[in-house]
Amino acid sequence: MIHRFIPGLSGFPTLLLLHGTGGNEDDLIPLGKSIAPGASLLSPRGEVLERGMPRFFRRLAEGVFDEPDLIRRTADLADFVRSAAETHRFDDGAVVALGYSNGANIAASMLLLKPGVLSGAALMHPMVPLTPERLPRLAATRVIITAGENDPIVPPDNTERLAAMLRGAGATVELHWAREGHSIATDEIDAVRKWVRETGLSSEPDPVSI
Numbered sequence: 001m002i003h004r005f006i007p008g009l010s011g012f013p014t015l016l017l018l019h020g021t022g023g024n025e026d027d028l029i030p031l032g033k034s035i036a037p038g039a040s041l042l043s044p045r046g047e048v049l050e051r052g053m054p055r056f057f058r059r060l061a062e063g064v065f066d067e068p069d070l071i072r073r074t075a076d077l078a079d080f081v082r083s084a085a086e087t088h089r090f091d092d093g094a095v096v097a098l099g100y101s102n103g104a105n106i107a108a109s110m111l112l113l114k115p116g117v118l119s120g121a122a123l124m125h126p127m128v129p130l131t132p133e134r135l136p137r138l139a140a141t142r143v144i145i146t147a148g149e150n151d152p153i154v155p156p157d158n159t160e161r162l163a164a165m166l167r168g169a170g171a172t173v174e175l176h177w178a179r180e181g182h183s184i185a186t187d188e189i190d191a192v193r194k195w196v197r198e199t200g201l202s203s204e205p206d207p208v209s210i
Helices: 029-035 067-088 102-113 156-168 186-199
Strands: 003-006 014-018 040-044 048-050 053-055 059-061 095-100 120-124 142-148 172-178
Touching: 003 029, 003 067, 014 029, 014 102, 029 040, 029 095, 029 186, 040 067, 067 102, 095 102, 095 186, 102 120, 102 156, 120 186, 142 156, 142 186, 156 172, 172 186
Parallel strands: 014 040, 014 095, 095 120, 120 142, 142 172
Antiparallel strands: 003 040, 048 053
């Protein structure tokens, strides 16, 4: 899988950066550096193309996912993280996802289908990716979800349902609402930065804003 890896400080977790539709392995690097100084950054490029735009899994229409493909791609991404940990020599037990839109969706899918791969996740504008037959055990997992009150793609009740699903699995979930639509708002970045500091990812108390 095409990716970028930027090593961080010893003892700090690795931030798995997962871009949105049409993004690439470079898109979230500045955000990752801003919100989690000290963390290693692992940023893969989605391998599915939709009209030339990279994604992490296929969809049938806006908000309608190809579930078999999602399940397969989720397993592939989990395998990639484990393989990358060996290649780049980081702790595969301390990986926190930072995903936006399509990237947030596959990160949520990893939490639900591959528990243990991620120790936490910051999900920016995610949807419920799927409903597993059985909820995993996520008691030690911390999650923040950021969403837009005026998001034309993700209805608020879908966001609330994902938060409830993850809480039902035992995860500690923080939900932050911004007034904007589907784009990432400044207050969302601030909320994720604060959450990251509380999880011990950041080496600086007040990193410079991007």
